[in-house]
Amino acid sequence: MSKIALRNFWFQFHKWIGLILAILIIPICITGSALVWHDALDQAINPQRYAFTxxxxxxxxxxxxxxxxxxxxxxxxxxxxxxxxxxxxxxxxxxxxxxxxxxxxxxxxxxxxxxxxxxTAKVLDKADGNAGLVRFMHGLHGSLLVPGVGRQIVGWIGVAMVISSVSGIWLWWPTVGSWLRGLRWKRHRNFDTNLHHQLGFWIALPLFVLSLTGAWISFPAFFGQISGEARxxxxxxxxxxxxxxxxxxxxxxxxxxxxxxxxxxxxxxxxxxxxxxxxxxxxxxxxxxxxxxxxxxxxxxxxxxNAPRETTETTSRLMRRIHDGTGMGMVWQVVIFLGGLIPAILAITGIIMWWRARKWRGDLAKRQKRKIASA
Known part of the structure; x- marks a missing residue:
């Protein structure tokens, strides 16, 4: 397979992953960004619960x-x-x-x-433990609110996003000259395309890590065999x-x-x-x-x-901490926040790019038909 053919293959693969899964990727990413600061979000939404003396x-x-x-x-x-x-x-x-x-x-x-x-033991609030916006966001992010197989669906979306991260870097890489050429803003005449290229490059590695750890959480038995951890x-x-x-x-x-x-x-x-x-x-x-x-x-x-519980850092616990930012410091939490927000922007700009290209091909076909008809 030639380099051009290989590049076209990855382009089609990258494009259709984004288009087909966009409707699922966007809510997963947005809720993931919001849940980085779960406690602060809950306090902002339910201030009455924190009005204690x-x-x-x-x-x-x-x-x-x-x-x-x-x-x-x-x-x-x-x-x-x-x-x-x-x-x-x-x-x-x-x-x-x-x-x-x-x-x-x-x-x-x-x-x-x-x-x-x-x-004082004064009752500040009473709520259904499975209701509320924060609980809804947890369910949407972890299982798309699909009972039974929802967690596995999210896991496979994570696998797809791992592939999308790698293919995105492949497509971003300049075909000629230094890789620094790829950092130029005006690689295309359209704002959304330039935004897609630049944001995609800077978020590719964090997105790869977050997608991989998300898949790890969804398929603990499979990844446990790889890491050598028994269930x-x-x-x-x-x-x-x-x-x-x-x-x-x-x-x-x-x-x-x-x-x-x-x-x-x-x-x-x-x-x-x-x-x-x-x-x-x-x-x-x-x-x-x-x-x-x-x-x-x-x-x-x-x-x-009781005997104390095992508190040794395992690979699965580390993957979860990397994914949700627990105990990882503010810098990584900000990276996670951007790692959820930016892919949602990439999905939207990707749809715009596809729609514009589709319209351009349609207009081109009409012009060719008119040219043939007038010949």
Whole structure:
């Protein structure tokens, strides 16, 4: 294959990837940019949740649980209580499942989240845990809101964008002279074409990295074989993650919240960061203290300090941090933001370029027909 033929092949490949997937690429990229600063976005959209008098919890955990229970609907049962510095106290409650067990949808039950003032336990907001703009954006970015196979669809779009990044650099590279010639703004008479060329060059490497890490997150089993990481298995004798998500909290635990915390503090006398209620699958309280977790048997009240979870940096964790910017610093977070925003611009300018070329070919064909007719 000649160099011209190879270049034309990559051009067609690059063009049709962008045109066919543009309607999916644009929302994935835009939501990815916005979710880099998830917490700030949530605070901007829901300021009422952050209108608290104190950033530190000043009451016993049972006070927050009682305040939340008063605003919950009949049948809703508390599943967890979470404390975080500078955030509202959050209580999550399982919504009652409707219909027979066979007719119920798979996955965990719906959640109602109650947001409270850490200083007074005043309820600041109550919302469906699966509703809201931020949750919608997470669903759109991670699975295009398609149940079941949505995550895989997003993964294959990531693979396509990896190829598009490589083919874009191939097409950007000047056919003659130094590569520095490619940095010229006026490579074409149209603004959108020049914008496409320049933005495409500067974002190609970040886009390659973000697309690859996104595909890695979507296909953990496949990439785990490449990196040599075995898929994480539940501890021996413990239910798997999906079973835990489907579990329902016990309606009337034998051990109270205060008793569970008192028992756990004998093993970890620190500030409580979260509490998980006992469920029909695992009848024990789980109380966390800044990295330590104590399990309290609901039937006997006996407490046991759990072995610390593995915190070693794995390849899969690194890929996720690179993709979402967690703990990666402001500079990389800005790169991620641009790495989502600019590809959306590239998709739009690519469509404009294709439409203009299509119109030009149509006009050329008409002129040729008129020329033949007049001959």
């Amino acid at each position: 104190s950033a530190q919890a000043k009451l016993p955990p049972s006070a927050y649980a009682a305040a939340a229970q008063r605003v919950l609907a009949p049948g809703e049962k508390i599943v967890s209580l979470r404390f975080a510095e500078g955030e509202p106290v959050m209580v999550a409650a399982a919504q009652p499942r409707k219909g027979s067990p066979a007719a119920r949808p798979a996955g965990r039950p719906g959640r109602t989240v109650v947001y409270m003032d850490p200083g 994480q298995q539940p501890r021996r004798g413990q239910p798997d993650r999906m079973a835990m998500m489907r579990a329902q909290p016990l309606a009337t635990p034998k051990t109270t919240l205060d008793q569970a915390i008192a028992a756990s503090k004998k093993l970890a006398p620190e500030q409580v960061t979260s509490v998980n209620w006992p469920t029909d699958l695992k009848a024990e309280w789980s109380v966390s203290f800044n990295g330590k977790t104590v399990a309290v048997d609901d039937g006997t009240g006996a407490a046991k300090l």
